[in-house]
Amino acid sequence: MVSIEDASTGMDCVTYGRLAPRCECGWFPCLAFTVNYTPKRATLARGTYWNPTRASSYLCQSAWRRRKFAGKREPNQTSRLERSKIRCSAIDWSDLFHQETVVYEESTPLCVVQVPTSPIPGQKTGTSGIRKRTREVTQTPNFFENWFQSLFDVLVERYGRTCLNRATLVVGGDGREGNQAALRTLLRIAAANSLQRLIVLGPDAIATTPAISAAIRAAGALGGIALTASHNPGGVDGDWGVKYNMENGGPAPDSFTSLIYERTLTISRYLEVEASDPEALCGRDGFDGVNFKRIQTVHRFRILPEGARDALQSPNPDRLPHSDGGRTFEIHLVDATATYVELMEGIFHFERLRALLRLPNFNMVYDAMYGSTGPFAFMIFGEKLGYWEYPWFRRGQYLPDFGGVHPEPNLENLADLVAEFFSDEDSPDFGAASDADGDRYLILGRKFVVQPSDSLAIMLDYALRPDFAAYCRFDGGLIRGVARSMPTSSAVDVVASRHNIRCYETPTGWKYFCNLLDAGLVSLCGEESCGAGGAHIREKDGLWAILFWLSILAYHNLQVAPGSKSTSVEDIVRAHWAHYGRNYYERWDFHGIERTTAERWMRNLERSVEGGEILSLRIDGPQLYAADVFHYQDPVDGSWARNQGVRLFFSSDRRMRAVLRLSGTSSADATLRVYLEKYVAPNDGDVQAVGELASSFVADIGRAALLYCGIVSELGRERPDLRA
Ligand SMILES: O=P([O-])(O)O[C@H]1O[C@H](COP(=O)(O)O)[C@@H](O)[C@H](O)[C@H]1O
Numbered sequence: 001m002v003s004i005e006d007a008s009t010g011m012d013c014v015t016y017g018r019l020a021p022r023c024e025c026g027w028f029p030c031l032a033f034t035v036n037y038t039p040k041r042a043t044l045a046r047g048t049y050w051n052p053t054r055a056s057s058y059l060c061q062s063a064w065r066r067r068k069f070a071g072k073r074e075p076n077q078t079s080r081l082e083r084s085k086i087r088c089s090a091i092d093w094s095d096l097f098h099q100e101t102v103v104y105e106e107s108t109p110l111c112v113v114q115v116p117t118s119p120i121p122g123q124k125t126g127t128s129g130i131r132k133r134t135r136e137v138t139q140t141p142n143f144f145e146n147w148f149q150s151l152f153d154v155l156v157e158r159y160g161r162t163c164l165n166r167a168t169l170v171v172g173g174d175g176r177e178g179n180q181a182a183l184r185t186l187l188r189i190a191a192a193n194s195l196q197r198l199i200v201l202g203p204d205a206i207a208t209t210p211a212i213s214a215a216i217r218a219a220g221a222l223g224g225i226a227l228t229a230s231h232n233p234g235g236v237d238g239d240w241g242v243k244y245n246m247e248n249g250g251p252a253p254d255s256f257t258s259l260i261y262e263r264t265l266t267i268s269r270y271l272e273v274e275a276s277d278p279e280a281l282c283g284r285d286g287f288d289g290v291n292f293k294r295i296q297t298v299h300r301f302r303i304l305p306e307g308a309r310d311a312l313q314s315p316n317p318d319r320l321p322h323s324d325g326g327r328t329f330e331i332h333l334v335d336a337t338a339t340y341v342e343l344m345e346g347i348f349h350f351e352r353l354r355a356l357l358r359l360p361n362f363n364m365v366y367d368a369m370y371g372s373t374g375p376f377a378f379m380i381f382g383e384k385l386g387y388w389e390y391p392w393f394r395r396g397q398y399l400p401d402f403g404g405v406h407p408e409p410n411l412e413n414l415a416d417l418v419a420e421f422f423s424d425e426d427s428p429d430f431g432a433a434s435d436a437d438g439d440r441y442l443i444l445g446r447k448f449v450v451q452p453s454d455s456l457a458i459m460l461d462y463a464l465r466p467d468f469a470a471y472c473r474f475d476g477g478l479i480r481g482v483a484r485s486m487p488t489s490s491a492v493d494v495v496a497s498r499h500n501i502r503c504y505e506t507p508t509g510w511k512y513f514c515n516l517l518d519a520g521l522v523s524l525c526g527e528e529s530c531g532a533g534g535a536h537i538r539e540k541d542g543l544w545a546i547l548f549w550l551s552i553l554a555y556h557n558l559q560v561a562p563g564s565k566s567t568s569v570e571d572i573v574r575a576h577w578a579h580y581g582r583n584y585y586e587r588w589d590f591h592g593i594e595r596t597t598a599e600r601w602m603r604n605l606e607r608s609v610e611g612g613e614i615l616s617l618r619i620d621g622p623q624l625y626a627a628d629v630f631h632y633q634d635p636v637d638g639s640w641a642r643n644q645g646v647r648l649f650f651s652s653d654r655r656m657r658a659v660l661r662l663s664g665t666s667s668a669d670a671t672l673r674v675y676l677e678k679y680v681a682p683n684d685g686d687v688q689a690v691g692e693l694a695s696s697f698v699a700d701i702g703r704a705a706l707l708y709c710g711i712v713s714e715l716g717r718e719r720p721d722l723r724a
Pocket residue numbers: 127128229230231439440485508509510511527529531662663664665666673
């Protein structure tokens with residue numbers, strides 16, 4: 001992967017992609033890459049050519065596009081493309097991509113300094129790390145410093161300074177606004193707090209959350225830092241986030257994050273490094289010379305202890321407190337995609353996936369929503385699976401504000417893509433999208449959207465089929481158990497019980513799956529919030545889930561006899577419903593509720609449920625059969641997570657239910673989530689025909705939940721802001 005700068009504007013306009021040396025015609029031939037060129041943005045694919053000095057005409061239509069859209073092309077573009085192609089054909093592109101790791105011994109030593117600070121309230125970890133408004137984070141002095149120092153204080157307390165001296169941490173993120181400043185602060189604080197090595201995934205510290213998890217595990221690192229607010233909007237008016245992952249690659253448990261939080265409440269100083277020579281070209285902190293775009297490089301710094309800078313500047317150098325020359329701190333700039341893509345190649349049968357994508361009538365689209373999955377999708381679908389036959393790669397460029405897009409893959413945010421899939425018979429066969437940090441996914445079929453809870457159940461069903469092992473080597477071919485978060489529909493429970501597999505129900509938050517995975521109790525986990533993953537890492541993994549679905553399609557479609565109908569995404573889901581029954585499911589979100597009001601309301605609701613008062617209420621509509629508050633005890637370490645949501649059951653078999661909880665990922669005001677579910681067994685009627693729209697099927701439970709819980713009377717909300 002390379003990064004280039006536009007000579008005419010000095011602006012970075014290509015952040016990843018494969019680019020050959022400029023040929024004499026002045027055009028860059030490229031295998032595929034995405035370009036962000038203000039005021040225009042475009043995605044270029046294999047066979048396109050780009051000329052940075054001719055901004056107005058940098059895009060040529062490539063061969064596939066001409067085939068696909070025959071008749072719509074502009075003839076002069078074609079002729080220019082063909083001319084360029086001939087002139088570029090002799091270039092050897094290989095040199096660019098096989099460079100050796102370059103080690104830079106930085107000549108200016110850095111000195112540790114201590115800086116006074118005071119606690120900043122609210123640096124508390126939610127469902128998945130800290131989520132805050134970007135403005136609040138960037139405008140609060142010492143916000144990053146306080147949190148990173150608190151993290152390092154906890155690491156020192158837990159592992160000891162000597163261990164940190166030999167330890168590696170990994171850092172990456174979704175590239176959102178605020179990350180560059182946070183990264184620079186992390187470098188200063190990590191170097192000063194005795195860390196030996198920081199692996200920065202990149203270029204530009206861009207890495208998906210699953211890739212960070214994979215890198216932590218592969219490097220045997222002590223842990224890692226993910227600079228992401230996941231699916232929350234980005235940009236100066238959006239959100240910023242950070243979370244710490246442990247040595248297993250999974251999000252830190254509550255016991256660890258509460259230690260960091262406690263530390264943020266008492267912090268009085270932080271340690272950072274400064275260049276020993278204030279005049280040096282490497283900048284005040286010594287890191288100006290690190291080019292984060294240049295992967296496969298190592299920067300090695302000498303770190304001198306506290307007080308060394310004063311001693312160095314004094315006329316008598318004998319006053320240097322340590323004569324051992326200090327310790328070293330290394331920054332390793334590593335290709336973020338390498339470990340992850342290799343991992344995927346070890347799990348999925350890429351040869352078969354390639355064959356699927358080569359089928360003449362199979363078209364797929366992938367939407368990266370301007371998040372961090374762009375380079376990963378490019379490597380997997382383009383480079384490895386050789387898929388260039390359709391304009392498949394949408395919004396693949398990573399942008400700090402995600403192009404103003406809310407990077408959460410749901411029907412509202414993907415309205416254009418969904419419209420394309422529902423447009424006409426010529427719509428693509430398979431569509432997928434990821435959120436900003438790549439742990440969430442959404443699967444689309446022609447005129448069909450896969451509900452994430454159903455997706456988990458279907459994955460389990462296929463993972464249990466012995467002949468599916470030829471497509472996906474799933475956790476050593478053994479399904480030990482499965483886990484879902486409590487609000488996720490029980491569609492997966494139905495499959496698990498049919499096959500005698502244990503199904504665990506955990507609180508919302510991937511961190512609750514990690515003990516189960518580490519103890520080998522489960523092999524597959526998933527959530528209603530578009531998350532699924534296996535034992536290969538300790539995060540949910542959007543691209544993995546997408547490759548899983550492609551493998552299911554390959555399983556059905558590679559052996560199809562000529563002339564017979566292929567199996568679509570919709571066919572797969574409908575066959576599942578016909579066999580196991582259908583869990584009609586919908587989530588209602590109520591946004592922007594004042595936080596203290598929401599929290600008070602939730603405490604009252606919990607009291608009413610635990611005291612049984614709610615059961616004595618009478619409303620028109622479905623009657624409440626039972627209700628409880630979900631508390632969870634981890635079966636591995638015995639720890640408790642209490643008050644994880646209220647469950648209302650509208651039938652004795654608990655198959656008609658509503659779950660209510662407050663989101664733990666909002667950055668300011670509270671979001672109330674109400675999850676609605678109704679199960680219909682296959683013998684209850686024709687599941688395939690009944691209730692096409694889940695919303696009409698669960699609406700009565702939704703209305704009842706609103707009334708029973710005082711959402712109308714106490715929160716003044718009559719209808720949700722979002723139905724997912
Ligand atoms: O935001 P992500 O993708 O990291 O996801 C995080 O939040 C989701 C929803 O959380 P809430 O309903 O509290 O907003 C959880 O399901 C998920 O386990 C957690 O990792």
